Amino acid sequence: MIKDEYNVIGVMSGTSLDGIDIALINFKLNNSWSFKIIEAETIGYDEQWLRKLIDLVTYSDEVLSKLDIEYTLYLSDVISAFIKKNNISNIDAVCSHGHTALHRPENKLTYQIGNLPILAQKIKQTVICDFRVQDVELGGQGAPLVPIGDELLFQDYDYCVNLGGFANVSTKINGIRIAFDICPVNIVLNKYVSKFGIAYDDKGALAKEGTLNNDLLKKLNNLQFYKQNYPKSLGLEWVNATMLPIIDACSLPVKDVLRTVVEHIAIQITQITNKTECDSVLVTGGGVYNLFLMSRIKALSENSIKIPSTQIIEFKEALIFGFLGVLKLRDENNCLASVTGAIKDHTSGKLYLG
CATH class of the missing domain: 3.30.420.40 (ATPase, nucleotide binding domain)
Structure with missing residues (x-):
């Protein structure tokens, strides 16, 4: 929906494995964009998840597929807990990066776990995710998106x-x-x-x-x-x-x-x-x-x-993935060809309804 104010949740898990960054952000458009991070926290991974995520590139397709489901369900629990803890309502979308399992753009491959449609169903919210895949399909690096x-x-x-x-x-x-x-x-x-x-x-x-x-x-x-x-x-x-x-x-x-x-x-x-x-x-x-x-x-x-x-040091990427979701909702370009090398600027990300 095209409007001048959005409330979204941005979710990011980076390769350093320090945890899941999650932030509630308000974006306003008045000639230019402004933002306010309302609530934010990092949910650290326990030892079990650290062991699973640190070796992602070594897994077979079958193991990775099963882990994708498991991680998506885990992510849904984390997001749901964040929403409940902060009594959050009136969310336009949850905008999630997922966690990178494979990134080989030269082979037209990038794969982030945690971006399955079941995420929207479990948290009962509109979800925008999987921001990198389309860019790689268009000949880009799929990164950086920030x-x-x-x-x-x-x-x-x-x-x-x-x-x-x-x-x-x-x-x-x-x-x-x-x-x-x-x-x-x-x-x-x-x-x-x-x-x-x-x-x-x-x-x-x-x-x-x-x-x-x-x-x-x-x-x-x-x-x-x-x-x-x-x-x-x-x-x-x-x-x-x-x-x-x-x-x-x-x-x-x-x-x-x-x-x-x-x-x-x-x-x-x-x-x-x-x-x-x-x-x-x-x-x-x-x-x-x-x-x-x-x-x-x-x-x-x-x-x-x-x-x-x-706040910005720790949650800038979660903030911007939230913003990528806002641009997706507005059907505006959120991925720049000059940055990724794709054949054109485009609106990236998959949208799932809760």
Whole structure:
């Protein structure tokens, strides 16, 4: 329905596996879009779900299909609990990303679990989901999808960088929005810090204690992906096949791995943002809390690094997937060909009625 105000729930689960981000957002259109995050929380995965999700790329089609149903039902419970807890009514739609199981756009394949029609039936709400598939069918990368939100909700910033499982960037060049994945972040850092029996490196303290290994740093910075032109995107498969073997072959102490990967991340990000003189680089995502990583990014940056409110740091992706759903309801383009490489701008996502 075309109107000037919407209440939606945005739901996002990223590759860093820190949980399901869920947010109730109000969007208003008055010449330009504005938003307010009304309620938001992250539902952490228990050990059982972490074990299932961390190995998704290794599963057979049959196992993945069964897990898709199981995860969709789990997601319906999480969303229903959020709605009940916050006494939410009058929702235009629940807009859910699902959780990426496979992402191989070069093979016309992207698969997010949790996007089955049963989700709408269980939560008794209109659901908009599966935002990536159509873009891949149209020759795009199916990622990143957040830049339409950067374009319409965060236009005051020259660059928008998100530090999640992967770092991605969005900016305008000659008036055209472009975006792409930069490099792995938490998906690699969390893997190695797990050897200490912890989920993440709090404030980057362990990485800070490590010694920079220049040989590994050079090998990582020379990876072919960084020489490719955009549009381009990364997935867990690439990390497992390309990056981890290089790191493991060096047989370094874990703290040295963390220190070197942090430097690699900071170099790759600032190589992008330093290309043009600008006023501000907005940085969001869980990686912002890695204070050592942020210190290295700031040290190498030639531009002003801006960190927004905690709400936006933690829930920007849930916010924007909510916004993608609003654009879908309005039958307006929510996926930009200039970003993904698809043959045209388009309105992506599947709509299921509850």
